[in-house]
Amino acid sequence: xxxxxxxxxxxxxxxxxxxxxxxxxxxxxxxxxxxxxxxxxxxxxxxxxxxxxxxxxxxxxxxxxxxxxxxxxxxxxxxxxxxxxxxxxxxxxxxxxxxxxxxxxxxxxxxxxxxxxxxxxxxxxxxxxxxxxxxxxxxxxxxxxxxxxxxxxxxxxxxxxxxxxxxxxxxxxxxxxxxxxxxxxxxxxxxxxxxxxxxxxxxxxxxxxxxxxxxxxxxxxxxxxxxxxxxxxxxxxx
Numbered sequence: 001x002x003x004x005x006x007x008x009x010x011x012x013x014x015x016x017x018x019x020x021x022x023x024x025x026x027x028x029x030x031x032x033x034x035x036x037x038x039x040x041x042x043x044x045x046x047x048x049x050x051x052x053x054x055x056x057x058x059x060x061x062x063x064x065x066x067x068x069x070x071x072x073x074x075x076x077x078x079x080x081x082x083x084x085x086x087x088x089x090x091x092x093x094x095x096x097x098x099x100x101x102x103x104x105x106x107x108x109x110x111x112x113x114x115x116x117x118x119x120x121x122x123x124x125x126x127x128x129x130x131x132x133x134x135x136x137x138x139x140x141x142x143x144x145x146x147x148x149x150x151x152x153x154x155x156x157x158x159x160x161x162x163x164x165x166x167x168x169x170x171x172x173x174x175x176x177x178x179x180x181x182x183x184x185x186x187x188x189x190x191x192x193x194x195x196x197x198x199x200x201x202x203x204x205x206x207x208x209x210x211x212x213x214x215x216x217x218x219x220x221x222x223x224x225x226x227x228x229x230x231x232x233x234x235x236x237x238x
Contacts, residue, residue: 002224002235004207009155009182010124011173011201013191014135017211018121019148022112025049028104029084036097038088045084052083059136062164073138073161077102106140108147120229121153127236130180132156134173134189136166136196155180167193168200177206190232198223209235 012018021028026046033040056079061072081098089097104110125131131154135141138161145151156179160166163175177184184205191197192211201208209232210217212225226232 002209002226004188004209004236007129007186007188007207007236009130009132009177009180009187011132011134011158011176011187011189011206013167013189013193013197013211014133014137014141014145016192017114017190017197018117018133018150019111019113019144022110028110029081029101032101032104033085033088033097035100036089036093038085038093038097040085040088048084049080052080055083056080058160058166058169059138060160060164060166060169065162069161070139073140074102076161077138106143108144111144111148113148113150114228116228116230118150120233121150123233124236125153129236130155130182132158132176132180134158134167134176134191136160167191167196168203170200170204173201173204173206190226194220194223 024042024046026042026049029045029049030040030042056076059076061069064072078098081101082094085094085097121131133145133154137159139159141159142151142157145154145157156176158172158176158179160172163172165171173189177187188207188209189197189201190209190211194210194217198208198210208224210223210225213227217223217225226235
């Protein structure tokens with residue numbers, strides 16, 4: 001049976017670990033596109049989004065801060081959206097469409113907590129663990145966490161766009177360790193991606209657990225897995 005001992009800090013990925021999109025990106029993109037006179041099948045839009053997202057470089061902007069950083073984040077996402085709707089909208093329409101889409105993902109209307117996220121975090125916090133987020137996201141994440149009611153539970157929120165490095169780069173994990181002042185052997189990282197969360201954390205010296213609700217990786221040797229944060233709470237010695 002999986003047991004976790006000797007840890008002081010627990011870090012979490014954000015999207016699809018603590019919360020997920022309400023519905024799907026394809027559904028939200030398609031719904032907003034209708035307001036601009038464009039009919040698009042949500043499943044097709046979802047597929048195009050995933051392809052465009054995979055083509056993008058890491059969301060990390062070393063050396064940028066302030067307005068320059070916020071501008072770089074927005075341009076990164078604009079490139080994704082252009083990849084989805086290239087040829088479907090004229091440039092002026094696409095610009096206005098993107099601005100609305102970008103804002104739509106800033107608050108709770110487009111996101112919802114996964115089952116057991118809040119209760120699991122509260123249990124771990126009550127047991128004295130230092131909690132944090134390590135995410136390949138942009139600055140909107142701070143507002144999303146606040147709107148979902150879990151920002152106050154976190155000692156730190158390390159965002160790739162601000163950190164100048166994105167998972168699986170060890171640098172972003174080391175920034176989180178420094179933020180809570182613990183060593184790698186005293187920390188655990190939990191996330192839904194094998195490469196970014198599990199292997200990235202392990203290469204940085206942290207223990208890692210894969211969040212795998214459907215059991216897709218049950219045959220992956222050497223990968224510790226839990227289905228949700230409720231199960232995660234049960235593996236700690238207290």
